[in-house]
Amino acid sequence: MDAYAQLLLLDNESVEFALQTEDVLGAVREAFVLHSRRAGRVFPVVREKLHTGGVFGIKAGDVADQNLLGFKAAGFWPSNRQAGSEPHQATILLINPATGRPQVVLDGNAITTARTGAAGALGLKAFARPDSERLCLFGTGVQAHIQLTYALSTLPDLHDVHYVSYSGEAEPDFEAQFRDRCTIRVAKDRNDAVARSDVIITATPGGQPLFDSAAIQPGTHLTCVGADTAGKRELPPNVLEHARVFVDDMQQAQTIGECQWVNGIKCTEIGDVLEGKVAFERNRDDVTVFDMTGLALQDLTVARLVYQSAISSGKGRTVAWPW
Template sequence: MPNDATLLLVDKNVVEQLLVPDDVIAAVREAFKLHGRQAGRVFPVVREKLTTGGVFGIKSGDVSSQNLLGFKAAGFWPSNRSIGGEAHQATVLLFDPATGRPLCVIDGNAITTARTAAAGALGLSLLARQDTAVATVFGTGIQAKAQLGLALRTLPLLKNVYYVSLDREPQADFESLFAGQCILRCATNADEAVAQSDLIITATTGGGPLFDEAALRDGTHLNCVGADTRGKRELAAGVLDRARIVVDDLEQARELGELQWAPHAPAIEMGDLVTGRSRWRREPADISVFDMTGLALQDLTVARLIHHRATELGLGVTASWPW
């Protein structure tokens, strides 16, 4: 047995340095292609509440033709905020599929943020009206910032943005991040903001409906991020009945996403759009929803990108890991 085996450890600072948005979007598109062609497998998701108040999950999968195997262990621990920590925690491990030996341990928080935002951007490029000019963003946290940042890059006419914070109060850090990129307003009335918007981004903890269904006007697209666990939702009853629905994975969306509240609603998978197996043509009055629960394949393709770049540039810490 070899005793000179090593394990690469890549911390958050290195990950953030290596996450180039266009490259992440390309990696996420590749993940959807693999999923659509059934060239990559997504294994059953683990998502369980803990007695500590946290939620622990595992998303795993493989792409045998590309020697890609791994998982992301992740979850949500809201009490972390009281000690100055990040509530979302994630770690990605990549393995050699031939031997089962670990290749790389990567901080997964930045990967999760980046790949989810990239999926949102891909959804906007394929599903939203390209003349979108007004948006409403629910949430002001890391994911809301990432989603809006790529939305402004993806939709060139998007200039006016309402945001709805938890307490309906202005958030200085959120506003400063987008200064000069758009006209940003804190909305005290969510329904009024939604009624004026072409795009809705929901990036909250999924504690319940964020706006009234009647406020949603024809022609609007929704990128929905926060429903990723049984019992979570961000959309009011009736929204999905009016919408054309796209999901990242149909089974997963019906179990964990917005589709758990309307499991029999027709939906297509993003992988089928990316590969051309399904066609999408937006009519002016269409309401569309992209229900994002997050694919293991997204984590793996982005983690592979990080692993390769870190290795090429000599970044990260290499630890002895003998058999």
């Protein structure tokens, strides 16, 4: 059968099979560098609230010299929790740029989780103090879990974790997943936990500021995950104005990220640091912020990794998709 008349379908199990940590880190780093070189394009983001209470978005892009083209349709449906299912949902499609024919449809949930966790890890390695020992985590969902997982692998001295749950109460099941790697406990006072931490990770739905700006101490690094839509925020006022701010994409950060709240904020794209275009040397007392909104190029490079793995391993299911 003509290859263009076939479509490969990769479900969550097939996708997770290919998501090895070092490979994902490499693919995400490549995405940031491609963006810095402007060798990969990021198309305007679609991000819209729905009448159902969900938020729907499309992130698309291409890398011309790699014949890589595609998009991710994704969003957040909070009512899914009532049915016992995941509120974040994503589907990725890679397309042949020469013909417009779809090549592979991938479950995007695991890819989104892994590529965002890897981005956070790259930010920690680039901007956080390497001797960071204490971390304050806001959130206990999928993204909070992956961010903490990568943080524990990235910062060798990290051993003490306080977390803030939605209810404010301890979540034993969440703690159990990390107890063999660190001391972890629920924060009794979120501002006190922030003040005692070297690293702060915010991974919530982004409904409102999570702590007081005065709690942040010199030398702290903040990874911000939850602000990905106009009107969302996790940081209080007067944090970005007094920090060294890094982003994955300047325009996205100023439109849908934390940077939307400060007009004209000076920021640097992480790809420029990784590529060596911009030198960064942390002073001991610097407060650094990595405002992550998620690049389409991250989805594409990781999806390509999964696609190539599936081809070589025989994973997935092929269906007829005639012209």
